[in-house]
Amino acid sequence: MKPMDQVLETSEKIRSMEIRGAGRIATAAAASLRDFSLAIEARSLEDFNLQMKRAADLLLKTRPTAVSLSNAIRMVMKYRAETLASARTAVVLNANCFIENSEKALEKIGRIGSRRIRDGDVVLTHCNSLAAISVLSTAHKSGKKIKVIATESRPRFQGITTIGMLDRLGIETELIVDSAARSVMNEVDLVVVGADVITANGTLVNKIGTAQIALFASEARTSFMVAAETYKFSPQTILGELVTIEEREAGEVLPDISKYSHVRVRNPAFDVTPHQYIDMICTEVGVIPPEMSYLIIKERLGWEMDEDI
Numbered sequence: 001m002k003p004m005d006q007v008l009e010t011s012e013k014i015r016s017m018e019i020r021g022a023g024r025i026a027t028a029a030a031a032s033l034r035d036f037s038l039a040i041e042a043r044s045l046e047d048f049n050l051q052m053k054r055a056a057d058l059l060l061k062t063r064p065t066a067v068s069l070s071n072a073i074r075m076v077m078k079y080r081a082e083t084l085a086s087a088r089t090a091v092v093l094n095a096n097c098f099i100e101n102s103e104k105a106l107e108k109i110g111r112i113g114s115r116r117i118r119d120g121d122v123v124l125t126h127c128n129s130l131a132a133i134s135v136l137s138t139a140h141k142s143g144k145k146i147k148v149i150a151t152e153s154r155p156r157f158q159g160i161t162t163i164g165m166l167d168r169l170g171i172e173t174e175l176i177v178d179s180a181a182r183s184v185m186n187e188v189d190l191v192v193v194g195a196d197v198i199t200a201n202g203t204l205v206n207k208i209g210t211a212q213i214a215l216f217a218s219e220a221r222t223s224f225m226v227a228a229e230t231y232k233f234s235p236q237t238i239l240g241e242l243v244t245i246e247e248r249e250a251g252e253v254l255p256d257i258s259k260y261s262h263v264r265v266r267n268p269a270f271d272v273t274p275h276q277y278i279d280m281i282c283t284e285v286g287v288i289p290p291e292m293s294y295l296i297i298k299e300r301l302g303w304e305m306d307e308d309i
Contacts, residue, residue: 003039007032007055014062014069017156022196022232023106023130026072027099029059033076034095037088045084052077052091064244065205065270067197071231071301072098098231105229105284110134113192113227113282119144121189124181124217126151127207128158129194131227133165135282136192140171148173149184153207155252155267181213185220195228195281199237200297202275202290205245208268214277226281226290230300233293245270 001009010032013019019028036055042048056073063069075098079090113135117123121139123146125132139146148166150173153159159175166173176184191213197205204210204226217224234243250257250265257265275290283296 003036004055006039007036007058011058011062014059020156020158021128021130022066022068022194023102023229025063025066026068026231027102029069030072030076030095030098032059033073034092037091037095042084045081045087048084048087063246065196065246067234067236067243068229068232075231102229102231105231106130106134108284109227109229109282110138112284112287113225114139114142114144116223116225116280116282116287117144117146117190120146122147122149122187124149124151124184124188124191124213125162126159126181126191126193126210126213127153128161128165129227131229131282132192132194133162135225135227136166136171137169140169146171149188150175151178151181151209151213152176153209154178158207178209181209182216185216185222188217188220188222191217191222191224192227193225195226195232196270197243198226198228198233198281198290198293198296199243200234200294201237202278202281202293204273204275204278204290205243205270206273208271211271211273211277214273218277223279224277226278228281228283230283230285230296233297233301235297235301238294238297243272245272 010028014025019025033055040051042051056077060070060073076094079094081087081090109131117139125148136148148171150159150162163173163175193206193210195204195206214224246269248267248269250267253265253267278290280287281290
């Protein structure tokens with residue numbers, strides 16, 4: 001396989017959602033750039049930089065909403081080198097550092113977030129988030145008896161992946177259709193979801209359906225927690241850039257759309273939850289109110305504000 005073919009294969013897996021979830025997307029892109037940097041034949045440092053940028057651009061275009069992807073790529077590509085050999089070394093070190101820190105972040109989020117779960121709590125989760133799973137699994141492993149209610153998360157049914165993971169952990173779980181979220185909310189003690197993007201003012205962009213769950217939780221006075229690594233915060237939103245909401249293929253919702261003459265399907269992959277409906281954001285550096293998101297961006301990701309890939 002040619003080096004660029006590997007990048008194209010990873011890009012297609014991300015685009016088609018064979019690789020799904022903000023964290024998995026980010027680490028897959030970092031690993032792809034690392035492997036590409038080791039495999040390419042470059043005539044000079046300039047040629048190496050050009051080929052790396054092409055690979056980064058290909059990966060960047062696959063999922064327009066996931067800030068984890070762009071942050072991961074920027075972190076891997078943030079190198080300064082005077083020789084070809086030192087450039088390869090820098091890319092590999094950056095990628096390995098990002099992947100290792102991502103894994104450590106999940107462990108820390110699990111430890112910190114699980115403290116907000118009490119013995120006997122019923123927790124509702126939506127879609128499939130490794131950060132949310134880490135919170136739930138850590139609470140379970142600490143001896144707390146919890147029950148999880150998981151949504152199907154249509155149209156891609158990421159909730160099926162979630163219940164499989166929870167089942168293997170031995171956590172009591174119920175699966176519900178997305179539209180049943182309001183019906184069960186009065187039974188729920190805490191909602192825990194992941195994040196695709198967190199903006200400078202603490203607004204959450206996540207799997208479609210998250211916003212209505214947050215509204216239902218607010219009505220029922222149920223706490224709403226977002227579990228997210230700091231690389232899911234968006235520096236660009238400080239400068240007023242709007243988050244692009246990805247619209248996916250109609251066939252994911254209605255496979256036989258061609259037999260209809262006057263019907264079109266809208267399939268937004270994400271929605272926007274205002275920060276007013278979020279009680280806390282659990283990151284690897286601690287639990288913060290959404291209004292403190294700006295400080296996370298400034299202290300952890302501020303270097304990206306005036307830099308391009």
